[in-house]
Amino acid sequence: MQAEPVLVLGLIEACRAVITANTDHLCALDCAIGDGDHGSNMQRGCEAVSAEGAALSKLPLPDAVEKIGMTLVMNVGGAAGPLYGTLLMEIGRELRARDGTDDFPTVLKKAIDAVARRGRSHAGDKTLLDVLYPVQDALAQSSTLIDVARRAELSANLTAAMKAMRGRASYLGDRSIGHVDPGASSCALLTTAICHYFGENHRI
């Protein structure tokens, strides 16, 4: 297992890389049923977190994760900022409360519930929750990293069939059907990148 500083920096870079590579794709998804900025929003957040990498890597893991969440909140804006920010802030807080990472699925569950409260949204609303819940489920079932990533990608694709009930896409009504949700897509990309990173670095 890696030392925490290396782990934090590695994950930050893995996430930044996958978002940078997909900025345009995420914006294109958002153009179809939203306002076209999801890729740029996520990229801005990743750059802001990267810029704080050195400071973050000196913190204990829970503090680092919470701080990353705060940095996202303060730099992303839009819907993605509070949602991803809340996710990470809550993961950090839960990790700290539990004093370790031994029950990560439960930690994640609590954090996802906080995201749902923040967004007043539910599974099936065609949002990033439709990736987060399945990912949490896969983790709870101790799926392999590869299966977690597969589940994330599959779940993102399944949002295409949904009608949006939250976020900008909800204003389109039935016209939102047939398009993958941009937030779900970024969430799947990040999940895959994180799984891949842990896989490469023999963790878990």
Next chain:
Amino acid sequence: MQAEPVLVLGLIEACRAVITANTDHLCALDCAIGDGDHGSNMQRGCEAVSAEGAALSKLPLPDAVEKIGMTLVMNVGGAAGPLYGTLLMEIGRELRARDGTDDFPTVLKKAIDAVARRGRSHAGDKTLLDVLYPVQDALAQSSTLIDVARRAELSANLTAAMKAMRGRASYLGDRSIGHVDPGASSCALLTTAICHYFGENHRI
């Protein structure tokens, strides 16, 4: 020789018809080096004159021509209104002063000079004057109707080589070279239509 009422109505209709058939063409010429409205301006004027046809045909020829000029002034606007309006008003006045049409080239010369004064413009400035002066010259030389019309068309085409010194095209400087002047073109079209009308109706 026709009776004056028939003559006036015939000429009005001949002019209206040729402008209507060329409205779009004249606007296209004006788009290239001006503001794209010369065709619509001329058409509006012709319609206004046509609408007054019945009243006009009851007037003595000089009065009718002067009145047509005034109608153009009051309905066309832009550069074309005052210029064509002045031309006809002055022809009417000169005809009246001379009590007949016996020396039409001199009548026309005086009217063209009034147009030039109104426009503060000269031959060679790339305007309708570059058709009016040659037409007057042809008439003064007792050219045939066919030759007058040919001279008008040739003169309009020659404006393509000129650099505009008056009107909107002058703001383009050298970029005005290579385009036929819209006012010169309408003037040639009208001249040709009038010559054709007289030719068909065995006048002069």
Next chain:
Amino acid sequence: MKKFMNTAETMVAESLEGFVRAHGEFVVFGAGRKFVRRRHFTPGKVALISGGGAGHEPMHIGFVGKGMLDAACVGHIFTSPTPDQIVSAIEEADTGAGCLLIIKNYDGDIMNFEMAIEMAAHRHRIETVIVSDDIEAGRTGEGRGRRGVAGTLVVEKIIGAAAERGLPLEELKRIGDRLNGRIRTMGVALSGVTIPQIQRTTFSVNTDEMEMGVGIHGEPGHSRQRLLAADAIIRHLCETISADISILPDTKALLFVNGLGGTPPAELYLAYNAAHRFMEERLVHVERALVGTYVTSLDMQGLSVTLALLTDDEIALWDSPVATAALHLSP
């Protein structure tokens, strides 16, 4: 579509700087350039703060000044501002009488404002008015409902005048909430917009098509239709609006035709003419009019029609003096 810009990253900041430079008699930057504020606050007056993504100029910055907002927070293009911007604005603008936050009904805006409130609530009295003037038609009703669009201007003007009179925070919230229910807006677009960051258009429409029911974020509307004559377009907008709000006989109203950025004044006045005729036929008393480019969606060709049913008190508040960069009424 082409734009006057240098880089996508700097365009919002450059535009804001130009705005503040041009309107120094009304506004200055707040701390850290996180928001735009009135040059002078009025101690003891409730602070009115709004904000949202960039791309809607002159809203909200153009409404900062005596008689309207105290501060406005601007995010990236079509991206709500972040909580720290909002917190900074609250801290600087609250002179003791509390803050009213005027928020357009978008999940992103609401979440960022909520987080800001959570951070500032222990030191400030804060209330919110959520503007949701967009028509409901064409959507399902199950979702979050109406967006906040051009009607936001009306809410900001009328609450702004009430705040200037010294009304307390709770009363201002009540005025805003009540008013919001009597405003309806519907938009139509003849073109999509190009998002500068990605040089990509949100949607494209053929020359014989239009997008009906658009908001102000370049997003598609609820249906694509054949382009019609202006009278038919305006009639459709006005009919949809009228069907979505209960208009009692002899209702007094403000009628507002707003340009979305790429539509020139002449066309807006033509549209206003058609809308005015429609409303008078329906026996709506159009007591006040507003026509102009106030709430934009970048350079979108399009417009929205807003009908605000007003009480006599609200009309008096509408008529109160205001001195901002974008709206001006003399005493």
Next chain:
Amino acid sequence: MKKFMNTAETMVAESLEGFVRAHGEFVVFGAGRKFVRRRHFTPGKVALISGGGAGHEPMHIGFVGKGMLDAACVGHIFTSPTPDQIVSAIEEADTGAGCLLIIKNYDGDIMNFEMAIEMAAHRHRIETVIVSDDIEAGRTGEGRGRRGVAGTLVVEKIIGAAAERGLPLEELKRIGDRLNGRIRTMGVALSGVTIPQIQRTTFSVNTDEMEMGVGIHGEPGHSRQRLLAADAIIRHLCETISADISILPDTKALLFVNGLGGTPPAELYLAYNAAHRFMEERLVHVERALVGTYVTSLDMQGLSVTLALLTDDEIALWDSPVATAALHLSP
């Protein structure tokens, strides 16, 4: 380009009607709808009358009201009004102190106004100010010279304020003529315009091109250039303007960035920012600023930069109250 219109024949009249309906507190139609006039004239004040083709809205109708014009005559699109419109306006607006006609320097406008003057001169004292603020560069100098473009607003505002103070006709003409020589404007277009009558664009430009030195009639400029970053475009405009007018050290100025119809406020402010920086580097004291869509060329995407060098007296006149549909300054 698509437009909100019904028919090309009726669009000017419908738009005007909408304008008068929306701004009834300032304006009414004159006799026979031949012009738009102030609701109330001030007896004994010199009447200021302007006019021109339609397609430049809000100019000039938006500048009719206390502190600016008394009447404005509107022609067809890009076509100067006819003499009978101008004569009617003179007859109605002249309350005894004479009329000052403010004319943009175009052959068509000048000829129509001249014919009107010939018709009305025996009954009215009439003077003219011809506005020609366009830069000379890129043209030959042999032609008629400078067009009247966005700077017309500045002339109308400052003469308007002077007239309101009761200055006599000859003095107003002197103020206008002197001022005109100290105003320069240059425009740039990112798109041509569609002439509604013929559904034809005056010119088309590729996505990587722009047209430099355009006026306000959709006509091409003096050169086609590669599209540049906003800073480079603005620098070129400002350099050309500065080279065309003698700027003494510590000159005071009004800097005015005007939208041509299809360019939204955010881009105009960004351009203003660049222009302001440029002028300050050249030690021009930008004492006053104006940014907005005031003098349009239908729905052209583009803008113009105007620099007006002002004396302290002229600045005071600029600051005088004005209450019109498009320009508003409180007392």
